[in-house]
Amino acid sequence: xxQSVFFGALTGAVxxxxxxxxxxLDDVKARGKLNCGVTTGLVGFAAPDANGxxxxxxxxxxxxxxxxxxxxxxAVEFVPxxxxxxxxxxxxxxxxxxxxxxxxxxSRDTDLKFDFVGINYYDGQxxxxxxALGVTSAKDLDGATVCIQTGTTTELNLADYFRANxxxxxxxxxxxxxxxxxxxxxxxxxxxTTDASGLAATRATFETPSDHVILPEIISKEPLGPLVRHGDxxxxxxxxxxxxxLIAAEEYGVTSANVEELSAAxxxxxEVNRLLGTEDNLGAMIGLDATWAKDAIAAGGNYGEIFxxxxxxxxxxxxxxxxxxxxxxxxxxxxPPFR
Amino acid sequence: MTTLSDPTQESFRLSMLLxxxxxxxxxxxxxxxxxxxxxxxxxxSNLFANLEEQGLNISYSFLGSTAGYDINQTLIPYSSQSxxxxxxxxxxxxxxxxxxLACVMATIFxxxxxxxxxxxxxxxxxxxxxxxxxxxxxxxxIWILIIYFxxxxxxxxxxxxxxxxxxxxxxxxxxxxxxxxxxxxSPVLEPGWMIVVATFVASIIGIVAYRRYSTKLLYDTGRxxxxxxxxxxxxxxxxxxxxxxxxxxxxxxxxxxAGFNFRGGLQIGxxxxxxxxxxxxxxxxxxxxNVRAGIQAVSRGxxxxxxxxxxxxxxxxxxxxLPQALRVIIPPLISQYLNITKNSSxxxxxxxADITATLGGITLNQTGRAxxxxxxxxxxxxxxxxxxxxxxxxxxxAVRLRER
Ligand SMILES: N[C@@H](CCC(=O)N[C@@H](CS)C(=O)NCC(=O)O)C(=O)O
Numbered sequence: 001x002x003q004s005v006f007f008g009a010l011t012g013a014v015x016x017x018x019x020x021x022x023x024x025l026d027d028v029k030a031r032g033k034l035n036c037g038v039t040t041g042l043v044g045f046a047a048p049d050a051n052g053x054x055x056x057x058x059x060x061x062x063x064x065x066x067x068x069x070x071x072x073x074x075a076v077e078f079v080p081x082x083x084x085x086x087x088x089x090x091x092x093x094x095x096x097x098x099x100x101x102x103x104x105x106x107s108r109d110t111d112l113k114f115d116f117v118g119i120n121y122y123d124g125q126x127x128x129x130x131x132a133l134g135v136t137s138a139k140d141l142d143g144a145t146v147c148i149q150t151g152t153t154t155e156l157n158l159a160d161y162f163r164a165n166x167x168x169x170x171x172x173x174x175x176x177x178x179x180x181x182x183x184x185x186x187x188x189x190x191x192x193t194t195d196a197s198g199l200a201a202t203r204a205t206f207e208t209p210s211d212h213v214i215l216p217e218i219i220s221k222e223p224l225g226p227l228v229r230h231g232d233x234x235x236x237x238x239x240x241x242x243x244x245x246l247i248a249a250e251e252y253g254v255t256s257a258n259v260e261e262l263s264a265a266x267x268x269x270x271e272v273n274r275l276l277g278t279e280d281n282l283g284a285m286i287g288l289d290a291t292w293a294k295d296a297i298a299a300g301g302n303y304g305e306i307f308x309x310x311x312x313x314x315x316x317x318x319x320x321x322x323x324x325x326x327x328x329x330x331x332x333x334x335x336p337p338f339r
Numbered sequence: 340m341t342t343l344s345d346p347t348q349e350s351f352r353l354s355m356l357l358x359x360x361x362x363x364x365x366x367x368x369x370x371x372x373x374x375x376x377x378x379x380x381x382x383x384s385n386l387f388a389n390l391e392e393q394g395l396n397i398s399y400s401f402l403g404s405t406a407g408y409d410i411n412q413t414l415i416p417y418s419s420q421s422x423x424x425x426x427x428x429x430x431x432x433x434x435x436x437x438x439x440l441a442c443v444m445a446t447i448f449x450x451x452x453x454x455x456x457x458x459x460x461x462x463x464x465x466x467x468x469x470x471x472x473x474x475x476x477x478x479x480x481i482w483i484l485i486i487y488f489x490x491x492x493x494x495x496x497x498x499x500x501x502x503x504x505x506x507x508x509x510x511x512x513x514x515x516x517x518x519x520x521x522x523x524x525s526p527v528l529e530p531g532w533m534i535v536v537a538t539f540v541a542s543i544i545g546i547v548a549y550r551r552y553s554t555k556l557l558y559d560t561g562r563x564x565x566x567x568x569x570x571x572x573x574x575x576x577x578x579x580x581x582x583x584x585x586x587x588x589x590x591x592x593x594x595x596x597a598g599f600n601f602r603g604g605l606q607i608g609x610x611x612x613x614x615x616x617x618x619x620x621x622x623x624x625x626x627x628x629n630v631r632a633g634i635q636a637v638s639r640g641x642x643x644x645x646x647x648x649x650x651x652x653x654x655x656x657x658x659x660x661l662p663q664a665l666r667v668i669i670p671p672l673i674s675q676y677l678n679i680t681k682n683s684s685x686x687x688x689x690x691x692a693d694i695t696a697t698l699g700g701i702t703l704n705q706t707g708r709a710x711x712x713x714x715x716x717x718x719x720x721x722x723x724x725x726x727x728x729x730x731x732x733x734x735x736x737a738v739r740l741r742e743r
Contacts, residue, residue, distance in 0.1 A: 083704070084704050087704070087707060088709060091707075107707075108707075111706075111707060112707040113395060113707075132498075133498075133599075141599075142598060143597065143598040143599050143600055143602070144598070144599040144600070145519060145599060146649075148703065150696075150700060150701050151700070151701065151704035151705065155408050155701070155705075156407040156408055156705065157421075158409070159407060159408050159409045160407075160418035160419070163410075163418070163419060163420070163719065169409070170411050170519075170600065171408075171409045171410070171411050172411065172690050173687075173690040173692070173696070173701070174690060175687075186491045186492055186518065187491075187496030187498070187518060188491045188496075188518050188519060188609070190599045199377065209505060231392075288737075321481075
């Protein structure tokens with residue numbers, strides 16, 4: 001019987017080690033790397049460049065968090081996830097945070113036991129069709145075959161929209177955006193639907209983007225933002241305030257170009273001083289260095305810079321700021337005060 | 340283990356557990372059992388501890404809530420307002436559909452290829468060997484993708500059928516091959532159709548009865564009645580007669596291009612076709628080998644003896660060789676059918692809505708009930724597999740050689 005006792009003790013020991021610790025911050029620091037879940041590839045939001053470096057709007061959030069926590073924007077392990085695998089990856093602890101144009105919904109926040117920590121892109125669902133089809137409104141799509149990524153909110157919105165308008169369609173379920181693009185271009189579906197930002201990003205990679213139109217209807221609200229596991233509020237705070245720091249930095253005119261200079265000594269804007277750690281020590285309150293926000297901003301610039309560089313009007317994707325402008329410019333971005 | 344270390348056994352020493360062949364195997368079995376139990380216990384307690392830590396529980400109430408998504412191939416009425424349970428049923432039926440279709444087709448491919456592999460014609464023999472080796476040695480997943488991509492890339496989109504000078508046109512005006520599937524005419528049943536079908540079934544029974552009768556007559560009296568033409572007559576005449584008498588209650592609905600897609604007729608979706616053919620061709624190659632082995636297991640003397648009795652080669656195969664070969668063929672056939680059913684879970688690759696795609700895919704993802712869904716999936720595949728082996732085992736004992 002000694003043996004069973006021994007094995008019992010052994011399994012007990014392994015068991016204790018097996019359960020992921022609740023303190024994600026400690027795990028990340030001990031590992032020296034942030035595991036960040038991103039898409040499998042959506043140019044502008046998250047995609048590896050020719051050298052294999054991940055780039056994009058969502059990737060920038062990961063890098064900012066890594067910079068804030070570890071002081072190094074490159075200390076990130078990017079984990080590609082599909083619409084289907086992303087939540088399992090986060091729940092199981094394979095990734096520390098998910099930044100993958102994921103819509104903040106009630107059930108994801110509550111039932112799935114995640115916490116959305118903010119919104120980095122206010123989006124809505126749209127449709128893209130070949131111009132040659134002559135379709136000008138989503139309501140003309142009666143009987144059409146529509147490519148749709150499974151495991152997404154867009155899949156449910158699609159069903160709701162067609163039912164509400166009393167028109168029929170045939171869904172072609174696909175796993176990744178790349179697959180959707182291929183099916184759509186092969187004519188296996190008449191229309192492709194997903195977040196409008198994703199449509200713009202996808203269209204930008206087409207050979208002749210002008211042959212395709214994005215229909216005017218936006219059929220849903222898709223507030224996209226980073227999320228973490230429910231329960232580790234300290235970690236959630238860090239991701240939330242890193243995103244807020246990027247947004248506030250734009251509001252106060254802190255850019256990647258002037259952040260070094262502004263953080264060298266306290267200036268005359270106390271909010272900026274607190275943000276950059278030259279006055280008070282906000283970093284200590286969340287278990288980070290005083291320079292956490294400075295590091296995050298230095299990683300890829302403030303929110304506006306990140307937007308312009310990856311998906312803004314000067315890029316092939318060409319998205320206007322729209323709802324994603326600062327509140328002072330008529331948009332919805334509004335970072336709470338740093339004090 | 341307590342019994343082993345029982346002190347009343349005088350000559351027993353602990354080292355005998357390892358050194359004595361009488362005890363050694365028991366020792367190792369006991370160790371293996373303890374390890375297994377410990378591993379299961381560890382995994383289960385880990386699972387529950389983790390669930391608890393994340394504040395999750397096991398609950399099946401999600402099966403009753405609205406699914407919210409649409410499915411492209413539904414054999415029973417279903418809409419996005421149906422429950423997750425109904426979506427799972429749609430998936431179950433789709434799994435069974437493709438599994439049955441693929442089992443039938445794979446058997447046909449397998450038997451033909453297996454028999455032809457033993458052909459006396461060098462070219463045919465080699466061609467079949469190439470088929471078997473190529474299809475057996477490339478994973479079925481790749482075959483599914485290849486067939487699907489060939490279909491979507493090579494076949495015309497429905498829009499190619501449009502316009503005054505369409506790039507593609509329907510075959511015989513009733514079959515359309517598109518990259519979204521094949522559209523064929525479907526029967527439209529009006530009142531009275533049952534009588535026509537009943538007449539048809541009765542004619543088939545009639546043919547069988549007539550043939551039995553003629554055989555009996557041949558054995559009893561030596562009179563040989565014609566068999567072929569009467570059979571053909573019984574096959575067609577009564578059914579056609581009733582069909583017209585009842586005012587043609589069965590007609591065909593032809594597919595026609597309407598809007599974006601073909602409407603009407605029967606649609607066999609590209610995902611179904613890709614999955615069906617890939618599974619059949621792949622598994623057919625394995626079945627071919629089983630069939631060949633089965634035939635070769637029947638000793639040559641049997642067919643030589645049959646030939647000496649004056650039987651023709653076709654009859655030797657049907658009456659002497661195959662009945663004996665079946666005994667060897669059926670057991671491995673069971674496992675091939677099981678493979679088809681299990682491999683059909685790759686359906687999600689091409690967007691075919693089987694049970695893994697509905698319950699184990701979309702429902703799992705939208706509700707986040709991973710453990711519950713996966714347990715249900717395991718239960719489903721286990722049940723189906725056990726049923727298939729049960730049926731074939733019963734059949735196997737029916738054709739088994741009866742020792743006298
Ligand atoms: N916002 C929706 C949909 C998100 C989504 O799947 N987006 C697509 C297209 S915008 C994507 O990121 N695809 C990249 C990939 O396939 O990895 C959700 O959270 O469910």
